[in-house]
Amino acid sequence: METDTTVADTIAQACASHGVKRAFGVPGGGSSLDMIEALGRHGIGFQLCSTETGAVLMAAADAELRGAFGVAIVTQGPGLASAMNGLAHSALDRAPVLLISDGWTPDRTAFDSHQFFDQRLMSSAVAKAGSRLESADPAAELEGLVAKMLAAPWGPAHVELTSANARRKLAGTGPRKAAAPVRDAGPVSQRGDAAGLLARARRPVLLAGLEARDAGAPQRILAMAERLGCPVLTTYKAKGAVGDESGRVVGHFTGGAAEGECVGAADLIVLCGLDPVELIGKPWPYQAPVLDIALAEHPVHYVKPAAGVYGPLAAGLDALLPACDRSDWQPGDIAALRAGMAERLACRESQGGLSPQAVVETAMRLAGPRRPGIAVDAGAHMFSAMAFWQAGVVGGALISNGLATMGYALPAAIARALHAPDEQTIAFTGDGGLLMCAGELAVAARSAARLCVVAFNDASLSLIALKQRDRGMAGAGVSLPAVDFAAVARGFGMQAFAARSQEEYEDALRRAFRAGGPCLIDARVDPSGYRSQARRLRG
């Protein structure tokens, strides 16, 4: 029997059952309009974005913050093509995003080639799964896609939905109840003598990676570190999973040089949910054996682990906790390592003007006791933002790290501000990155959310400029125009301030935090410290 339930309803119902509150996107004339209506019927809002890439980046940040899948809706052809960078980020930063694009029917493609290309082929380079949901049981197909998105490594799926299919009425007795959210349920498997390695270690070091954000894992990693009395380093994506101010965290593990003093002193390196996609492309320099605790084995890795424990992280850590005993690390060692790391990462050289490090530290100081959530862009300013911001919760610092795309911080900060409207959110972005997504300022302005965009404005693609200099090349092709971002933001209807000195910056921050709505600070920073900072960080 035919029901009034459509395929679009089925998708919307599944989204609602997974806690989706809003979808992000740019609609076209086809199924995206059907989806907006259907989502609305199931209590899910639609956030219109300025660009499709921005929309998918917002959906990815939303997914990370909720620990569930996010949703983006785009049109066919140019809509999907424009979404691809966001989809690549979702893949490499392991964010489950359901991307619903419009699609072509065979009737259309028989006479029309306008805007047409093989969309599934394009998305399949980065999406973990895809479907047109044209079977008799689209709910079951969708559950299959969701299960794939939430299996390790987490990632996106693409639904190519024609408007005719979105409106297709289903046979049966109404919408099928979607299965309860599943996330890497299943038994733990062990390879090698993990417990023995832990029991014998005198100077273990824990490296927490992006999978450490898995349910129940952060507390257990901290518990393991406490039992061992050992230091922890987190990757950028795991920042906050073990609080930067917990007394256990030395700093970040990126695969570079700055962490070498701590990790080089280890006699056992314990990877807790570290995904190799998180590390910069340098050979593994450490001799100590490695214990790999992860959701699943990563086939391409920098190092061959001596032992592995694979499955839900909480269960794996629980199984190993009894083997953990007080190690030889002395009280004071961790504080000394942390101080040494901060010293190495200082952005020190100055030709006058605002220091990037001070931009970050001052924002943290003036924000008060309720720590804002931050989103950080790609570029040289990122080193200071990640090193000198202290996060204490999962999702406290959002970053594109696996893909490391520019134009990320503003969309991610918008998603965070919508997710936590009562809290302050800050986007730390370079001027080049902001130029790539400035249209999303329109979304920020309309959101009325407590969102402060801090643009590290140095009229340069600084990270590339310093690589160019390291290669002995003349500075060509990396200077940006001197943009007045405060004027740009005002044009979008935001409050905005320009800051050329520490005093002006402090004043701007106070006003921005007091405003309680979307603001932008155009911080004219001095980039002269970046080069040596990058060298000390990455080696």
Ligand SMILES: Cc1ncc(C[n+]2csc(CCOP(=O)(O)OP(=O)(O)O)c2C)c(N)n1
């Ligand atoms: C979409 C994208 N294009 C290019 C790059 C390569 N890239 C990495 S950092 C960077 C420069 C960033 O400049 P800006 O945003 O001004 O930040 P800064 O380095 O000056 O702090 C570039 C071009 C990238 N990561 N992402």
